[in-house]
Amino acid sequence: MTTNADLLARRNAAVPRALGHATNAYAHRALNAEVWDVEGTRYVDFAGGIAVLNTGHCHPRIMAAARAQMERFTHTCVQVLAYEPYIELAERLNALAPFTGRARTIFFTTGAEAVENAVKIARVATGRGGIIAFSGAFHGRTIMTSALTGKTLPYKRGFGPFPPEIYHVPFPVEHHGVTVADSLRALEYLFRSDIEPGRVAAIMIEPIQGEGGFYEAPAELLQALRGICDAHGILLVSDEVQAGFGRTGKMFGIEHSAVEPDLVTVAKSLAGGFPLSGVIGRDMIMQAAEPGGLGGTYAGNPIACAAALAVLDVIEDEKLLSRADLIGGRIKQRLHAIAQRNDTLPIGAIRGPGAMIGFEIFKGRGGTEPDPDATKRVTSRALQEGLILLSCGVYANVIRVLVPLTVQDDILEEGLGKLERALAA
Numbered sequence: 001m002t003t004n005a006d007l008l009a010r011r012n013a014a015v016p017r018a019l020g021h022a023t024n025a026y027a028h029r030a031l032n033a034e035v036w037d038v039e040g041t042r043y044v045d046f047a048g049g050i051a052v053l054n055t056g057h058c059h060p061r062i063m064a065a066a067r068a069q070m071e072r073f074t075h076t077c078v079q080v081l082a083y084e085p086y087i088e089l090a091e092r093l094n095a096l097a098p099f100t101g102r103a104r105t106i107f108f109t110t111g112a113e114a115v116e117n118a119v120k121i122a123r124v125a126t127g128r129g130g131i132i133a134f135s136g137a138f139h140g141r142t143i144m145t146s147a148l149t150g151k152t153l154p155y156k157r158g159f160g161p162f163p164p165e166i167y168h169v170p171f172p173v174e175h176h177g178v179t180v181a182d183s184l185r186a187l188e189y190l191f192r193s194d195i196e197p198g199r200v201a202a203i204m205i206e207p208i209q210g211e212g213g214f215y216e217a218p219a220e221l222l223q224a225l226r227g228i229c230d231a232h233g234i235l236l237v238s239d240e241v242q243a244g245f246g247r248t249g250k251m252f253g254i255e256h257s258a259v260e261p262d263l264v265t266v267a268k269s270l271a272g273g274f275p276l277s278g279v280i281g282r283d284m285i286m287q288a289a290e291p292g293g294l295g296g297t298y299a300g301n302p303i304a305c306a307a308a309l310a311v312l313d314v315i316e317d318e319k320l321l322s323r324a325d326l327i328g329g330r331i332k333q334r335l336h337a338i339a340q341r342n343d344t345l346p347i348g349a350i351r352g353p354g355a356m357i358g359f360e361i362f363k364g365r366g367g368t369e370p371d372p373d374a375t376k377r378v379t380s381r382a383l384q385e386g387l388i389l390l391s392c393g394v395y396a397n398v399i400r401v402l403v404p405l406t407v408q409d410d411i412l413e414e415g416l417g418k419l420e421r422a423l424a425a
């Protein structure tokens with residue numbers, strides 16, 4: 001039998017250390033919210049491949065759709081011979097777009113590629129160069145998206161120089177001492193000191209920060225940004241790569257604020273485990289680039305498009321938006337009960353719309369000083385308990401729950417029991 005230790009040794013000899021791993025378990029098979037490693041150990045999966053598996057591992061309808069497409073053809077390059085699943089998926093996403101008016105969608109492969117292309121589209125549509133993002137944001141690992149990411153370590157150090165005309169303002173998190181008013185004041189200063197609004201192409205924001213710590217952008221911030229964008233001809237980009245496709249109880253995270261973005265980046269749970277990303281945007285903006293200016297050899301892979309069509313069906317037929325609210329409610333209820341106990345680590349700031357749930361581990365009960373070491377212990381204890389659990393956050397003290405929305409009730413309860421044991425003091 002191949003063991004996890006064998007594979008780790010081979011990994012250490014063959015793969016650079018820059019590729020981080022949340023666990024040292026090697027996957028063998030997976031189904032819905034359960035994963036088995038190469039040694040046959042079973043885990044409940046609260047990570048969902050980092051927000052990719054809102055519809056669970058290997059959903060039979062998604063697998064069947066992918067398999068059927070695979071039997072027909074796997075690749076033509078959409079720029080050589082286009083295919084119906086691409087067009088149909090664009091039509092479906094245009095109908096779901098979180099803004100009024102006509103939409104268009106173009107597909108890519110990774111989340112970072114979607115963000116890169118949103119920048120290109122915003123620039124060509126406005127004829128301006130500046131892009132404003134937020135501290136704590138995560139937009140990817142390419143050079144442009146690393147530049148947009150609002151966290152230096154491990155995403156920026158040593159990788160520069162970065163492209164010019166990228167600016168950051170603080171993201172409001174009350175217990176980090178930053179209010180919405182502070183963020184808006186910083187933006188105002190930025191307009192005075194570094195780039196006047198007339199040179200800004202886009203403001204990019206995650207409606208709920210993912211990697212940065214599961215902090216929700218307050219509706220009043222999004223509303224204020226919309227107003228500023230409208231006043232100055234700036235485009236508002238909602239990066240829905242992590243928050244999208246039902247995770248928050250709505251199809252897109254920004255829908256909680258009733259603010260309409262101009263461009264939306266999507267990936268991860270869009271295609272249930274197949275690599276696919278896209279930019280959904282307003283008609284005129286999406287038409288600005290010249291033919292041939294956007295695309296990619298593998299962009300909008302037909303298997304991934306077929307899978308994504310099945311994902312949209314599953315979200316609708318299995319009512320996963322209301323299921324997200326239900327699951328999230330159960331998780332939060334359990335966490336609030338744990339927070340009351342004094343035989344567990346001090347946890348608090350339990351939050352999140354739908355099933356995009358985060359909470360923090362603090363150094364003292366009732367305090368807000370982050371405890372990243374205890375957080376690390378919790379994720380490794382969770383693994384020993386048979387639970388795959390991820391941390392995140394600018395202070396590395398946030399636990400995030402990204403359990404598939406299709407999880408069975410008993411598996412969810414089992415996972416929460418494991419989480420509770422991992423949080424023991």
Ligand SMILES: Cc1ncc(COP(=O)(O)O)c(C=O)c1O
Binds near residue numbers: 111
């Ligand atoms: C909000 C957000 N944008 C962009 C990305 C980059 O996506 P990818 O890793 O597929 O390039 C991520 C990945 O975690 C993300 O959470």
